[in-house]
Amino acid sequence: MNNNKKEKIMQGVFLVTACVSILAVALICFFLFVNGFPAMKEIGLKNFQLGKVWKPGNKKFGIFPMILGSIYVTAGALVIGVPIGILMAVFMARFCPKKLHKIIKPAVDLLAGIPSIVYGFFGLIVLVPFVRNHFTGDGNSIFTASILLGIMILPTIISVSESAIRAVPDSYYEGSLALGATHERSVFLAVVPAAKSGILAAVILGVGRAIGETMAVMMIAGNQPRVPNSIFQGVRTLTTNIVIEMGYATDLHREALIATGVVLVVFILLINLTFSVIKRRSSKA
Amino acid sequence: MNKKEEKAINRLSVSDRVRTYLHHPGSLILWLLVVIAAIATLGVLFYLIGYILIHGIPYLTPDLFAWKYDSDNVSMMPAIINTILMTLISLVIAVPFGIGSAIYLVEYAKRGNKLVSVIRVTAETLTGIPSIIYGLFGMLFFVTYLKWGYSMIAGACTLAIMVLPVIMRTTEEALIAVPDSYREGSFGLGAGRLRTVFKIVLPAAVPGIMSGIILSIGRIVGETAALIYTSGTIADVALNPMNSGRTLAVHMYSLSREGLHTDQANATDVVLLIIVFLINGISGLVSRKFIKGEQEA
Numbered sequence: 307m308n309n310n311k312k313e314k315i316m317q318g319v320f321l322v323t324a325c326v327s328i329l330a331v332a333l334i335c336f337f338l339f340v341n342g343f344p345a346m347k348e349i350g351l352k353n354f355q356l357g358k359v360w361k362p363g364n365k366k367f368g369i370f371p372m373i374l375g376s377i378y379v380t381a382g383a384l385v386i387g388v389p390i391g392i393l394m395a396v397f398m399a400r401f402c403p404k405k406l407h408k409i410i411k412p413a414v415d416l417l418a419g420i421p422s423i424v425y426g427f428f429g430l431i432v433l434v435p436f437v438r439n440h441f442t443g444d445g446n447s448i449f450t451a452s453i454l455l456g457i458m459i460l461p462t463i464i465s466v467s468e469s470a471i472r473a474v475p476d477s478y479y480e481g482s483l484a485l486g487a488t489h490e491r492s493v494f495l496a497v498v499p500a501a502k503s504g505i506l507a508a509v510i511l512g513v514g515r516a517i518g519e520t521m522a523v524m525m526i527a528g529n530q531p532r533v534p535n536s537i538f539q540g541v542r543t544l545t546t547n548i549v550i551e552m553g554y555a556t557d558l559h560r561e562a563l564i565a566t567g568v569v570l571v572v573f574i575l576l577i578n579l580t581f582s583v584i585k586r587r588s589s590k591a
Numbered sequence: 592m593n594k595k596e597e598k599a600i601n602r603l604s605v606s607d608r609v610r611t612y613l614h615h616p617g618s619l620i621l622w623l624l625v626v627i628a629a630i631a632t633l634g635v636l637f638y639l640i641g642y643i644l645i646h647g648i649p650y651l652t653p654d655l656f657a658w659k660y661d662s663d664n665v666s667m668m669p670a671i672i673n674t675i676l677m678t679l680i681s682l683v684i685a686v687p688f689g690i691g692s693a694i695y696l697v698e699y700a701k702r703g704n705k706l707v708s709v710i711r712v713t714a715e716t717l718t719g720i721p722s723i724i725y726g727l728f729g730m731l732f733f734v735t736y737l738k739w740g741y742s743m744i745a746g747a748c749t750l751a752i753m754v755l756p757v758i759m760r761t762t763e764e765a766l767i768a769v770p771d772s773y774r775e776g777s778f779g780l781g782a783g784r785l786r787t788v789f790k791i792v793l794p795a796a797v798p799g800i801m802s803g804i805i806l807s808i809g810r811i812v813g814e815t816a817a818l819i820y821t822s823g824t825i826a827d828v829a830l831n832p833m834n835s836g837r838t839l840a841v842h843m844y845s846l847s848r849e850g851l852h853t854d855q856a857n858a859t860d861v862v863l864l865i866i867v868f869l870i871n872g873i874s875g876l877v878s879r880k881f882i883k884g885e886q887e888a
Contacts, residue, residue: 309783316785320699323691324710327759330752331713334720337731393628401625410633412875417636419871420864421813423840427847427860428639431646457635464632488611490618490625518721520816521844545723545816552730552820567727571720578719582712 335571342568345561354565360531362551367562369569371533375448375541376517376573378534379527382452383459383516388509390456391463392498395505398464399471400479400493418461426522429454434526443538446528451541454522459512466511470504471497503588510581517573520545544570640864647861650854660826665855667862669828670842673743676829677822677838678811680747681754686804688751689758690793696759697766698788714756722817725753729821741835746822753817754807761806765799766792798880805874812866815840839863 346354349367357368398410433454438445474497482492498505528540529550542550548563548570555563612619657666692710700707729749739745769792777787793800818841822829826845829836837845843863846856 313783313785317699320691320695323688324695324700324706326688326692327710327713327717327755330755331716333732334724334728334752337728337736338724341731390628390631393625394632397625397629401622402629410629412871413633413636415875416867416871417632419809419813419867420639421815421840421867423813423815423843423847424643424860424863424867425639427843427856428643430847431853431857432642460632460635488615488618490621491615494621514719514721518719518723520721520723525847545721548723548727549816549819552727564727564731567724571724574719574721574724575716578716581719582715 338564338568338571341561342565345558345565346568348558349562349565354562355569358533360547362555362559362562365558367558369544369547369562369566371531372542372544372547372566373569374533375527376543376545376570378448378537378541379451379455379523379543380513380516382448382537383455384509384512386452386456387459387463387512387516391460391508391512392467392505394460395464395467395471395508396493396498399468400489400497414461414464417457418465422458422519422522425454425458426525429522429526437538441538443536444528444540446526446540448527448534448537448539448541451523451527452537454526455516455519458519458522459515462515463508463512466508467501467505470501470508473504474500503584507581507584507588510577510584514574514577514581517543517577518545518570520549524549544573643857643860643864646854647857647859650858651861652858655855655858665846665852667839667842667859669826670837670839671862672828673836674812674838674840676832676836677743677747677750677818678808680743680832681750681811682804682807684748684751685754685758685807689755689803690762690800693759693762693766694788694793696763698784698792714759717752717756718760722753722814725749726817726820728752729817734821739833741821741823741825742833743822743829743836744832746818746838747832749817749821750811750814753814754810757807757810758800758803761803762796762800765796765803768799769795798877802874802877805870805877809867809870809874812838812863812870813840814838815844819844839866 345367349357354367354369355373356370357366358370359366359368360371394414398407398414402410429450433450434445436445437443437447437450437453441449443449478496478500479492482496483489487495523543524546527543527546529542529546530540531542531547534541544566547566551559552563612622654664655666656668657664658668660666660669696707696710726749729745733739733745733748734741737745773791773795774787777791778784782790818838822837822841823835824837824841824845825835826837826842827834839859840863843856843859846852846859
């Protein structure tokens with residue numbers, strides 16, 4: 307009897323711990339939305355999201371430049387990170403000898419483990435001067451941020467795509483070889499297309515990582531809140547907007563920053579949703 | 592013997608390969624692209640590590656490890672101690688909840704339970720939320736609403752929520768990997784569910800759980816954005832968890848933002864990188880052990 311009671315109690319305890327993640331998500335949404343919505347209402351949803359001027363001193367809170375900034379920087383990161391990442395995944399899954407794989411795999415894991423502040427500092431002392439000296443502008447630009455973010459999303463794209471490529475049955479590859487195709491043709495025209503939903507999921511995870519990155523972008527993107535005219539101009543993203551001004555913001559300014567966070571969360575939730583839809587579709591197929 | 596023959600048939604000599612590529616220039620281009628991508632990725636990694644080590648190691652002076660921080664020596668010792676404290680507090684909070692919920696999901700929940708899918712979705716959502724949002728939430732909830740102020744404990748709670756899904760997922764995988772025969776044997780001997788979980792299933796899943804904890808340590812040590820507005824940036828050892836204190840990553844951020852101590856920032860970078868090396872190495876060892884254990888079972 308006593309034992310039975312203990313079982314029941316512990317089951318309840320486990321149930322409660324399991325609900326913590328639900329509670330956490332609920333709390334995060336609640337606190338962000340409650341603190342962010344009043345500002346959106348006061349500024350006006352349209353003025354807030356489509357306003358092109360961010361001047362907290364003049365009570366002008368338009369985050370359109372930051373939304374654009376986030377999109378530009380993420381797109382730039384994808385342009386650099388996706389092709390290299392997928393090719394690297396193909397290399398690891400189908401080209402490199404086993405012995406080499408034993409060295410490369412931990413190296414890619416290491417790339418994933420390096421903190422963003424270390425990437426940011428590397429960008430600050432290596433990439434920014436490089437771009438300043440070899441291209442135009444002062445180096446703090448969309449271009450620089452794209453390169454660095456492209457490097458940072460590499461490990462995500464590589465490891466997810468690699469497992470997708472490895473999950474393709476060997477018969478695809480062998481069948482293609484038997485029809486007389488070369489190794490490369492078989493890999494790129496038979497194996498990779500079969501892994502495309504997994505690779506797409508990898509890209510979306512990469513988007514999530516790039517759009518949410520804060521510290522590294524802040525150190526190298528210039529952070530000017532304006533709509534940029536060229537990729538060699540500085541830009542401010544949603545994430546950096548929060549980090550830069552939160553320290554001294556008060557009242558409406560502070561609430562506008564929290565509302566920036568709300569916009570970011572909505573972006574992220576959309577990305578997550580796409581990701582899980584694709585994952586479900588790929589597991590069905 | 593058999594294996595050797597098989598290899599001989601499939602093996603291409605260099606001249607074979609050259610001939611193939613001459614006939615199929617498209618394949619040659621694809622091969623080149625793949626190799627270039629591999630060299631680029633590894634090249635970036637080694638350049639990054641090499642650059643940091645070369646520019647940082649010469650400035651690793653004893654001054655940087657002084658017990659007390661001041662603006663002259665910019666010592667990182669308090670930050671290192673804070674990092675250890677922060678890691679410990681976060682794990683003490685996150686590990687029981689993470690393991691508990693994984694146990695519920697794997698051992699208790701019935702199939703098709705609605706709650707399980709809700710928990711899965713929320714855990715996935717938590718994984719996707721960027722660290723700055725955690726920082727914002729921590730500031731609004733722990734620092735402002737609960738009136739804890741900038742403090743280690745506020746930072747640790749924020750980080751605990753951040754690493755919770757990591758621990759949940761790895762523990763869940765480890766528990767699922769424990770063969771059902773273990774549980775059946777235990778039930779067959781008359782043990783209850785609780786006893787089975789704690790005496791049989793959990794011990795078998797320890798390596799998997801450990802790898803999750805190590806992954807979490809890696810995230811905690813490297814985190815900056817979630818800590819600036821929760822645990823603050825005071826550069827002293829926070830012996831009282833209600834005090835503000837900066838971890839090594841936040842220290843690094845402050846140094847690079849001031850821009851006065853580039854050499855010292857480089858040296859701090861080296862220490863941070865070495866810690867990441869160690870964590871990665873240990874996690875590699877543990878997961879190798881995990882895989883080995885699985886094969887034996």
